[in-house]
Amino acid sequence: MSTSTRWLAGVGVVVAIVVVLATVLTALADDEQEFSAGSPEATVQSYLRAVADSDATTAFTYLSPELLDRCGDFPRDVITQRGDYRFRATLVNTVQRDGTVEIEVDITERWGDGPFGGGESTWSQVFVLSQEDGTWLFTEPPWPTYCPNPKPMPAVPGNG
């Protein structure tokens, strides 16, 4: 066997090893962590699963009444019309503040398909929740929704 043939055989073996390694690791890692029911992380997880399933009705059940009152009707199409956008969410940090919890999540969004296009971007997103009647609900518009019609802040007496 010539030197170049040995090199080519070596490259073939390396490729096979990398394919097997990636397959095994992927098969082992393809899971999500389950959070205890009633925790703020579980609320964020359930909400994001509803978004991933394009289920706006379920997703909006995690918004607090105060948020719904402040913002009016939330647009449904940002959840139901996501096209070929898919995302992954990784818990980074949970911070307790006065009566609220801030959950920092890394979101990696992927779009497009196949070898001829598509892309990926990652950013950090903070979800703000508070507990109402023993349930954790969003008090700020959670990604990917937004407040479509925020009510004006009440005027401060004495100004002007």
Added chain:
Amino acid sequence: MGILVSLIFSLLPFAVLGGLIMAIVASRRKSDEASEEEPDAGIGTVRRLFLYGITFIALVFSGVGLSLLLGGALNAAAGDLVVSTSDSELAVALAFTVVGVPAWLVFALLAQRTVTREPAERRSQLRRAYFAAARAVALCIVIAQAIEVARYIARLEDFDGDSWGWLLTWAAIWMLHTRLPSAEAAPTNATRLVDRLYVYFASIVGLYVFGAGAIFTLLSPLAAAYDALFRDLLVPVSWSEDLREGLTVALVGLAVWAWHWLRLLARGDSRTTLWYTHLFLAGIAPGLAIAVGSLTVVLFQALQWWFGDPHAAEAAEHFSSLPSALAPLLVGGLSWGYHRAVLREEVGEASRWSEPERIYRYLAAAAGLLTLSAGLVTLLAVSLDALPRRPELLQGQGWQRDSLVLGVTLAFVGLPLWARYWALTQHEAAEGGAAERSALPRRIYLFASFGIAALVTLVNLTIILFQLFEGILEGSLSSEFFRETRWSLALVLVAGAVSAYHWLVLRDDQAAAPAAPVALPLRRREVILVAPAGLDGLAELTTALRAVEGLSLRSWERTGDAATVTAAQVASVRDALLVAAGDRFLLVAGTGGLDLIPYRPV
């Protein structure tokens, strides 16, 4: 995989250009040799440039004016014009015609007269370049307008006199500028080359228009057949219109390609550098790129359906883009197969590689290497992403599997492509020896592979080290480090291996190169010759001494009797000087012969 196709298509123009430049240089060399035999300035380059430049501009003005006039007349004759708000189109047509036609006639006649008066003008490359440029521009306009006219004939659009006007006018210009130069033979290699360049240009344009039309033609029936077999359409779509659209483009392209390639070049110009360039870089390489690219899409879709996370729930929906991949796969494969068959027929398999073939093989190897590397980087990044990390809130079942499928697809496509062409080039390098190892395409391929891979390694190593040091200094280093730097880590591993391998190949090539003769250090010696003025053989002696490399000679006159120095004595003292130790000598000529005395300053 997009990388593969975009790389090949981005490099192809450079490769074709390189091939053409090589051909022009080779031909210029020959033509220079020929013109040295017949030096004749003709009317001079500046006057010639002015004459043919003005003639070309006047030709374009004439063509535009006459096209507009003829198109307007045909539209008026067809009676479709209901109301016209402005006569500005007619004014533009008249202005271009009135200026362009007389100017073109005057300058074209002037050019013809100079050819009659100055025989050297027949050898002018500029004159031939004018004819070639006029034909090339006319051909492009004819192709575009012929497609429009064919669409009218195929009942895809209404009659438009403008298309007919442009088509007829520029077809006439094309014919005129084909007839005129064919009436006068091109007497030099350079003028023949200019003519051939136009024919190759037209052949390539025709081939690509034909290929694009063939893809569109195949696409509609394939998609219709797929829908009929596997899908339930709410509203049936007629595919005959799309088929006719594709056929109009394909037939126009086929006519142009057949006229130039089949009639003039395929057999008539075989085994020339331009012929090889056309065959490999305009026929075989794009055919291979299109076929391999399409095959990659098919492979990815199949693997994604069985192992990945397909978007569609139904197989019929998931594979609905299959016809869009099959049509280019067929056309690319046919182009590749046809041009390989022409090569086999005309040249055979046993011949030594031509320069365009060498460029093609290194280009294919580079595309394969890049695709394989992209696949390995993706697979390694996926592996690193699967290492222990922060808790996942949401991942989806197929998040990793789609990346895995993409990496496997790229590796499975890139590996055979790179292995086949790299093995061929290595085999040829082993057979061809130093000449093949020092060939420019090989040197460019090796240095580019080594250099780019080394650069990628260094840049990504810097990124990894920055994140590592930052994590250590801030005390935030965790297993997340591997996920955050997974792309850089994968790039360092793959690019590092690519760089190291090509460095070894470069070393092998250097070792196989013939050793340069070893240059000995120059030995400097000073000789003071003390000889009588009338010494016989003095001139021969000084000449022999001055011929010794590194020797500086000073002559002093010795008073006293004249003497004689024989040729044997001269040779003997020169040999003694070459081997003697020391660097300063006194050479004394006397009646007893020559005394060589070494000395040193005190």
